[in-house]
Amino acid sequence: MTTSDSKNKKANQLNVDVVIFGGGIAGLWMLARLRQAGYQTLLLETESLGAGQTRYSQGIIHGGTKYALTGKLTASSESIFAMPQIWRDCLEGNGEVDLSSATVLSEHQYMWSTPSLMSRLSGFFASRVVRGRMVAVKKNDRPAVFQNKKFKGKVYRLDEPVLDAGSVINALAVPNVNNIMHIKSMTDYYDNNFKVTAANGDIWNIIAEKIILSAGKGNADLLKQMGRSNPEMQLRPLQMVMVRGGLPEKLYAHCLGASVNPRITITSGEDKQGNIVWYLGGQLAEDGVQRTADEQISKAKKELQSLMPWLNFSDMQWATLNIDRAEPKQKEGQRPATSFSFEEKNIITTWPTKLALAPNLANDVLKQLEKQNVSKSAAMEMPEFSHSSIADLPWQEEDKWQH
Numbered sequence: 370m371t372t373s374d375s376k377n378k379k380a381n382q383l384n385v386d387v388v389i390f391g392g393g394i395a396g397l398w399m400l401a402r403l404r405q406a407g408y409q410t411l412l413l414e415t416e417s418l419g420a421g422q423t424r425y426s427q428g429i430i431h432g433g434t435k436y437a438l439t440g441k442l443t444a445s446s447e448s449i450f451a452m453p454q455i456w457r458d459c460l461e462g463n464g465e466v467d468l469s470s471a472t473v474l475s476e477h478q479y480m481w482s483t484p485s486l487m488s489r490l491s492g493f494f495a496s497r498v499v500r501g502r503m504v505a506v507k508k509n510d511r512p513a514v515f516q517n518k519k520f521k522g523k524v525y526r527l528d529e530p531v532l533d534a535g536s537v538i539n540a541l542a543v544p545n546v547n548n549i550m551h552i553k554s555m556t557d558y559y560d561n562n563f564k565v566t567a568a569n570g571d572i573w574n575i576i577a578e579k580i581i582l583s584a585g586k587g588n589a590d591l592l593k594q595m596g597r598s599n600p601e602m603q604l605r606p607l608q609m610v611m612v613r614g615g616l617p618e619k620l621y622a623h624c625l626g627a628s629v630n631p632r633i634t635i636t637s638g639e640d641k642q643g644n645i646v647w648y649l650g651g652q653l654a655e656d657g658v659q660r661t662a663d664e665q666i667s668k669a670k671k672e673l674q675s676l677m678p679w680l681n682f683s684d685m686q687w688a689t690l691n692i693d694r695a696e697p698k699q700k701e702g703q704r705p706a707t708s709f710s711f712e713e714k715n716i717i718t719t720w721p722t723k724l725a726l727a728p729n730l731a732n733d734v735l736k737q738l739e740k741q742n743v744s745k746s747a748a749m750e751m752p753e754f755s756h757s758s759i760a761d762l763p764w765q766e767e768d769k770w771q772h
């Protein structure tokens with residue numbers, strides 16, 4: 370790896386083995402794994418780290434249980450079953466990356482069903498995937514919201530963790546901060562050679578043996594700038610809902626619905642003043658893209674009022690967030706079953722498709738680099754350049770609370 374003086378505004382030169390575009394969960398997990406494996410790796414980020422989908426995620430480390438709802442388990446969806454244990458090892462400091470400083474919001478999630486759904490779900494609870502993973506929870510052991518006398522459904526516990534996405538980004542970024550450059554733009558791409566303008570205005574001429582695109586929604590523009598039309602991307606929009614004020618406790622729970630998607634998925638966080646926030650996704654967020662923000666809030670209120678009528682709704686404050694999931698294009702816009710990587714002429718385009726699948730994606734990419742004998746240059750300090758900060762979580766930004 371070679372460098373030149375970064376103080377003057379002429380192009381500085383930086384040669385690395387691998388460049389990664391995008392500092393969400395995918396890019397940061399790969400950065401950590403590739404550096405450990407001995408590749409001189411540089412990550413480029415245009416915003417703050419985690420600023421894309423990652424900070425909007427509900428932080429659920431799925432193990433695939435919900436695929437059993439459809440009864441349509443495929444070989445590829447089985448890759449997700451191993452994920453909770455891989456993450457747990459990392460959280461304990463014994464895994465492939467060190468997440469021991471990350472925050473586990475909950476060791477398990479709850480699933481609850483309404484009485485009308487119980488008979489239709491009997492196949493689900495009897496299935497091979499679900500047996501041993503989900504246990505029925507006795508009334509006294511349930512979260513307080515489900516101990517109310519008016520609650521008539523059943524509650525199950527699923528031992529898959531829920532994480533604070535911001536703390537995961539932090540845990541991955543801090544040890545690798547010197548290898549992360551905050552950039553404004555990329556220009557003059559030719560083969561494996563391109564220029565970037567760093568956030569402080571410095572110009573860097575970068576040469577890399579491999580380029581990895583993990584820029585989420587930004588992959589499409591990067592591919593275009595690089596003269597590529599493959600792979601194609603699909604966007605699946607969501608309108609998520611946040612609510613605070615008068616909430617009894619933090620909750621991590623899915624209300625089972627009639628489809629593969631939970632009717633509503635509730636995870637929790639805290640705003641800057643320490644108030645509990647419920648973050649609402651699931652079918653509510655998928656269907657919500659057809660609604661205005663006011664209509665979506667009104668729908669969310671009705672859903673909670675019908676599912677938990679005993680809550681005090683008078684002090685609640687609401688907000689919605691529009692965010693697209695970026696994924697490889699699928700037939701009829703379906704959700705992909707596993708993580709995705711595609712290589713064409715030294716550019717590897719990636720989408721993890723789920724936070725939980727970031728380890729799977731990094732493994733696939735690493736195997737590909739090893740198979741192709743990509744160079745591992747001698748270790749060298751990175752030069753000084755602009756670094757990216759870490760994005761706030763949406764509920765911590767006061768201007769998002771418009772209602």
Ligand SMILES: Cc1cc2nc3c(=O)[nH]c(=O)nc-3n(C[C@H](O)[C@H](O)[C@H](O)COP(=O)(O)OP(=O)(O)OC[C@H]3O[C@@H](n4cnc5c(N)ncnc54)[C@H](O)[C@@H]3O)c2cc1C
Nearest residue numbers: 391393394395421422423426427429585587722723724725
């Ligand atoms: C509302 C919501 C809830 C979700 N909940 C869950 C969940 O509970 N569990 C789960 O497993 N998955 C969940 N997901 C999916 C998961 O969040 C995503 O699959 C994952 O975060 C994608 O990570 P990523 O790193 O590919 O992309 P992103 O997080 O989008 O990161 C891409 C990064 O690239 C940067 N970038 C863009 N353009 C450029 C460029 N030209 N140059 C350099 N950098 C660039 C962006 O600023 C961004 O930081 C959820 C998704 C959403 C939207």
